Amino acid sequence: MSIYLDKGATYCRIVSSLLRNECTESVIINVNDAKENILATLAYFDIFKYPLTAGEIYLFLKNKYEQHDFDYALKSLVAGRTVYQFNNFYTLKNDYALIARRYNGNKKAAELIKVAAKVGDMLIRFPYVRGIAISGSLSKNYADENSDIDLFIITAKNRLWIARTLMHTLKKLTFLVNKQDYFCMNYYIDEAQLEIKEKTIYTAIEVVTLIPLQGDTIIEQFYAANSWTRNYLPNKIMRISSAKPLKPSLFKILFEKLLNNRFGNAIDDMLMRVTANRWAKKTEQKKVNSKGSVMAMDVGKHYAKPDPGNFQARLLAQYESKISQILVEPQNLLAN
Known part of the structure; x- marks a missing residue:
């Protein structure tokens, strides 16, 4: 049986069977790193206004973590109101409408x-x-x-x-x-x-x-x-x-x-x-698709993929911006 205590940026696991405190630097690093990853994952899906379950967050993390480290990090972020929980869903915004949107x-x-x-x-x-x-x-x-x-x-x-x-x-x-x-x-x-x-x-x-x-x-x-x-x-x-x-x-x-x-x-x-010439003309003439983005396509002998309005580049830039805004605030990584 383990009990978790948290004081500021520290994270201590007290193992009752050993009858002593055990607080290691590696555990602190793991939890804070897990928090960063959780926030980064939620930031990505927040671009699409899509809340995630705890299981989905875990699947889309960029690193592997022990389940107890992940669970603690997520609960800590919710307790600090950096992440908001509605039923089984988590989001960066305190807005239940996002949950209803996902259900629908x-x-x-x-x-x-x-x-x-x-x-x-x-x-x-x-x-x-x-x-x-x-x-x-x-x-x-x-x-x-x-x-x-x-x-x-x-x-x-x-x-x-x-x-x-x-x-x-x-x-x-x-x-x-x-x-x-x-x-x-x-x-x-x-x-x-x-x-x-x-x-x-x-x-x-x-x-x-x-x-x-x-x-x-x-x-x-x-x-x-x-x-x-x-x-x-x-x-x-x-x-x-x-x-x-x-x-x-x-x-x-x-x-x-x-x-x-x-x-x-x-x-x-x-x-x-x-096809390549036709699409190049569409891009040059700034023709737009039904969603208002300039039509473009990347063409090669073995692939053809759309790139309306440099969608991927814009999305990644937006993602990096969101991460920077979230992680620049130290309290987002501190336990509560």
Whole structure:
């Protein structure tokens, strides 16, 4: 049995069986470091107005801690009113509306994830598509009335641009029936480049929160190629692929056989150039998307990813600013 006492910045564990005080510098450091990590984690999700449970906070910490150190650090932050607790949720803001927002968002997400699964069943039939996963806010189990179904697509090697063009032909047709928000195929990679090159807290969280839908084998390979995420999120285990196994149709097999040659290589290269030029013009002309951000896309032979208004750079800058504001106040790290 252990009892915890706290005096200012000190953290003492008194072990009754030893009948003496034991207060070590390493314990103090562990708890204060845990507090910093808890605040940094909450700061990231605060950008999205998304409160977390204690279990979720622990999963997204950048370091590993003993459970008792983590529990004490979190309780200490709540006691000092640096962190606010509402039911099972924790947030940096004393605002219950955030909790209600999450409840509603989780409920809406559960409904939309079912729709996404059906969309995945359709899209996996396209030639050269090898894997599909839910990304974006929906992969964090949040959605509202304005949410899209963002999808992460893995294609066959050197056929990303053929696959993308075919899929976006369908996307254009969805506008006719006002279902375009269900088909936001945003981020593409192919089998030749499964590792995400940009390694930040943002990309790490995006990778580990993907919800696999289709292509169990390639999703497992993708996870293996991105084990670097453990450097940012050592407590978060990527989902054991819940994706369905790939079962190519006869049409898909015949179509791919037709273009698995130099002619197919040339078409893929041509489609990449055409798409890159078209998006470069959109960015140059400062065309905006439905959310008001300037449209932009980062293009390569083995990947295609959107970057509206330099979203990732702006988010990381906002994150660093929030952390600086929180940790600059010494009382945030002192126990109460």
